[in-house]
Amino acid sequence: MKQYVKKTVVFILTASLMLLTGCQQPFDATGYTQAVLDMVTRGETKAYEAISESSEEEAKKQYEAAIDSYMQEFDSLGFSDELTEKYRSYIPNLMQKTKYTVQEAKEQDDGSFEVGVEVEPIIMFGGIEELLQQKLQDYLSQVQNNILNNQAAPTDEEMTEAAGEMLYECLNTALEDPQYGDKTTITVHVQESETENVWEIPGEDVDALMTALIDTTGAEEAFTLS
Incomplete structure (x- = not known):
């Protein structure tokens, strides 16, 4: 019997992808969650390709879509294409620094799974306000002198x-020298879709998990300063 796993992208859930489970072997909800996280945060696609039977090209597209999601913070700021590309190169470096530990999945009475993910959120704007203010003051002083x-x-x-x-x-x-917030555990649900014969992580769980990985506190202040 063929079972399916839904392709998961940060903030976006797209088409389904195949996974051989059911009669052949128990579904590995822990491995699936780990593979999804490693793919979207590290760009490590091998486990994701294996567990989902997707191609490297498909997995890379999912990874790029994750970067695109985080780039929404910067796309509307009016920077040049060249500077925007610099920010795009920064996002993977930020995602590489995220910290998480996937815990053992717990099967529920209805056949779905709950998977705890312990997250230590990286503080994206940690400690930069004073440095940014100083740089801006120096720049404005130079402008006034000019x-x-x-x-x-x-x-x-x-x-x-x-x-x-x-x-x-x-x-x-x-x-x-990244700063991290307090550890927290996010519970994600891996379940069969109500409308398709697929395994999926609900979109709201993906949103909660990816939001927890990166603490963007201070973003509004930083963007106002810039």
Whole structure:
């Protein structure tokens, strides 16, 4: 008998992918959850490919979709394409630093599974506010000096770009010695879909888990400063 596992992407649930289980072997809900997490945070696709029988290309697309989800924080800030690409290269480095431990799945009476994931959230903007403020003050002082020396003032676009570069530098500095929040356990449910013959992690569980991995506290303040 063929069973299916639903393709999981951060904040997005897409089409189904096959997994041979049922009569052949018990479904490995723990392994599935671990494979999904390793794929979307580490770009490690081998286990995901094996457990889902998907191709490397399909798995890579899922990983890129996860990065796209996090890039939504930056896409609307008005940065140049070049700077936006820098932020896109930063996101995988951030995701690599996430910490999680997948616990043993517990089968429920209805045949579904509960899987606890212990998360130690990385603090994305941890400790950068003071550094960013100093960089911005130095930049504005230089702009004022240039104006006093009869040099043209930068355009709004140029100032936005400069601030974005400073924020990018600060975020990368924070990754050199990342800060983490208190450990918490997120419970995800691995269950058969009500409408399809597939195993899936509900979208709200995926959202809760991926939100817990990265603490974006301070994002509004940082973006306001930039």
